[in-house]
Amino acid sequence: MLGNGIREINIPNTDLVIQQDAKGSLTYSKSIRNDARIAYDTLRTPKGGVYQLNLSDGTKIWLNTSSAIRFPENFANNKRDVELLYGEAYFEVKHRSEAPFTVKTFAGIVRDLGTHFNVNSQTGGGHVAATLLEGAIEVEANGQVKK
Known part of the structure; x- marks a missing residue:
C-alpha cells in the first residue's frame, strides 16, 4: 500500500x-508491449482518501474520496477511454484531436474537447454531473448529446 x-x-x-x-x-x-492486448487497472480511494493519478498520455486525474476509476495501463489505437465506476474525479486532459479522451459512467459519457473538467457520478441519485472549468466538453446521456 x-x-x-x-x-x-x-x-x-x-x-x-x-x-x-x-x-x-x-x-x-x-514499457509498451508489442501484443494487441490492453491491460486495465482499477484505482479505488478509501473514505477520506484523495489520489492524483498521472496516466500514460499525460492526463492528470484527481480521484475524490470513496471513488473508483478503471483505466488502461497504456492507451492504444487512438482511443483514450476511462471508466468512472463511482464517485467523483477531476480531469486535466492532454488534448489530442486524433485521439479523444472519454470518461464513461453508469449514466452517460463525457468527451474531452480540450479541457479541464469534473465528473460526479454518485450512484444515489442515478445521475451524473459534469462541471466544465476550462475548454469544452461534450456530454452524451439518454440518447442526447450536449456541448
Missing part, C-alpha cells in the same frame, strides 16, 4: 511500476 513511506511498487511478473511522489501523486510507468 502506498502512503506509508513506500514510494514505489513493482508489480510482480509485469513491467508495471507505480510511483508516488512527495506530494502523493501516483504515476504509472510501463
Whole structure:
C-alpha cells in the first residue's frame, strides 16, 4: 500500500511500476508491449482518501474520496477511454484531436474537447454531473448529446 513511506511498487511478473511522489501523486510507468492486448487497472480511494493519478498520455486525474476509476495501463489505437465506476474525479486532459479522451459512467459519457473538467457520478441519485472549468466538453446521456 502506498502512503506509508513506500514510494514505489513493482508489480510482480509485469513491467508495471507505480510511483508516488512527495506530494502523493501516483504515476504509472510501463514499457509498451508489442501484443494487441490492453491491460486495465482499477484505482479505488478509501473514505477520506484523495489520489492524483498521472496516466500514460499525460492526463492528470484527481480521484475524490470513496471513488473508483478503471483505466488502461497504456492507451492504444487512438482511443483514450476511462471508466468512472463511482464517485467523483477531476480531469486535466492532454488534448489530442486524433485521439479523444472519454470518461464513461453508469449514466452517460463525457468527451474531452480540450479541457479541464469534473465528473460526479454518485450512484444515489442515478445521475451524473459534469462541471466544465476550462475548454469544452461534450456530454452524451439518454440518447442526447450536449456541448
